[in-house]
Amino acid sequence: MICRRTELGRRIRHRGIAVLLAAATALPVAGTAAAVPSGAPAPGGPETELVPGVAPGPSQPWQIDTPDQMLPPKVYRPTKREDSVEPGDAAKGTYDLIEYVPLGDAVARVSCSKQAGPYQRQVERWLKRKVDGKQSAADCKAIRAFQKKYKIKPAIGFAGPVTWSRMMLISARKNPNSAKKCPVRTYRVACVDLSRQLTWVQKGSKVVFGPVPMRSGRAGARTRSGWHTVYWKHKNHWSTLYNQPMPYAQFFDGGQAFHAVYGSIYTTVGSWGCVNLTLPDARKLWDVLKKGDRVYVWGRRPGT
Secondary structure, three states, X not given: OOOOOOOOHHHOOOOOHHHHHHHHHHOOOOOOOOOOOOOOOOOOOHHHOOOOOOOOOOOOOOOOOOHHHOOOXXXXXXXXXXXXXXXXXXXXXXXXXXXXXXXXXXXXXXXXXXXXXOOHHHHHHHOOOOOOOOXXXXXXXXXXXXXXXXXXXXXXXXXXXXXXXXXXXXXXXXXXXXXXXXXXXXXXXXXXXXXXXXXXXXXXXXXXEEEEEOEOEOXXXXXXXXXXXXXXXXXXXXXXXXXXXXXXXXEEEOOEEEEEOOOOOOOOOOEOOOEEEXXXXXXXXXXXXXXXXXXXXXXXXXXX
């Protein structure tokens, strides 16, 4: 969801648009800025600090890839009072397994979709059917059976992101690291598998959290691969770029973090680079990971 330079909303509301404009003009061209250490002054000094979340104005439209995406949020030590506030629960039904289906199929309320879904080949492969990316009556029947078994709605045989994600989770439950893609260490490692859109935490060969489904960065804003470190945890973080909550945020690389979203993580479009989780999963992960723990990211999100 939101994964660029962010900080708690209450800390920036007193700053005006003029401050943003002053900072924006001082920023380097997108893609040329190096990540700055936590606590480093913003370009132009403290009086011209960039305030993401305030629109640049009609003459300066939003940039798709701003330097903020690479820069870390402002790090500070939350008070005990602030940390005592637990993020609110998501609305009932938020994380139900509701499949994305074509508008035409939804309107017509078809019993079996004739269209190939965005995950057609992956679903065919998992079901051990002929992998040709084409929807057949037999394919639809097999997909529908799977959807009904795992209570994915509507069960019309469309190979969408929810169906594919559930298949990945089922395959990984017993041993998510069977392919040995995530390095085994004596300390905790948060494993982020972009190819299967799964994350878990292991210590040695023992899985201490997950695996759980997640949503990583979209094309143009991919979650960065390789080794990272959890450098800041902020339970009630707020993205000031899009004015959206990032509960249970655990930052591991610049503006990229594990955090919950109050919406479905099963979309064909990814986040802006963060690892999005359901609120219950993000809450559990919050208690597992500590500052200084390592994160390893590999693979590639389908479609990116």
